[in-house]
Amino acid sequence: xxxxxxxxxxxxxxxxxxxxxxxxxxxxxxxxxxxxxxxxxxxxxxxxxxxxxxxxxxxxxxxxxxxxxxxxxxxxxxxxxxxxxxxxxxxxxxxxxxxxxxxxxxxxxxxxxxxxxxxxxxxxxxxxxxxxxxxxxxxxxxxxx
Numbered sequence: 001x002x003x004x005x006x007x008x009x010x011x012x013x014x015x016x017x018x019x020x021x022x023x024x025x026x027x028x029x030x031x032x033x034x035x036x037x038x039x040x041x042x043x044x045x046x047x048x049x050x051x052x053x054x055x056x057x058x059x060x061x062x063x064x065x066x067x068x069x070x071x072x073x074x075x076x077x078x079x080x081x082x083x084x085x086x087x088x089x090x091x092x093x094x095x096x097x098x099x100x101x102x103x104x105x106x107x108x109x110x111x112x113x114x115x116x117x118x119x120x121x122x123x124x125x126x127x128x129x130x131x132x133x134x135x136x137x138x139x140x141x142x143x144x145x
Contacts, residue, residue: 015057016044078127
């Protein structure tokens with residue numbers, strides 16, 4: 001049986017968002033914890049057949065965070081392999097509208113709002129850390145210098 005995640009191109013296609021809000025601590029980003037993968041990640045998920053990457057990004061962010069969002073500009077992409085299959089994830093900057101009513105479910109256990117430096121330390125994947133650093137304009141100091 002074919003893996004439904006893999007499109008005709010032989011690539012897993014996914015989309016997500018860098019979900020931002022302003023708080024007393026300044027600009028913060030939503031980071032989710034998924035116990036299934038034991039990881040901290042940006043909200044994202046598979047693109048459904050016939051769905052645009054942008055629509056998939058909005059759907060996945062809303063599903064995983066239960067936040068209403070306003071879409072901003074394209075933030076970038078992350079590419080890696082999953083069990084030997086290439087995967088591409090396209091991300092958009094998104095902005096929180098109103099309050100967020102997060103509820104844990106079988107996919108996402110926690111949503112934590114973090115400052116950029118906190119998120120850069122907490123995110124489990126190099127590609128997502130690089131994307132966040134680039135999209136936020138944050139310059140990460142090299143530990144060796």
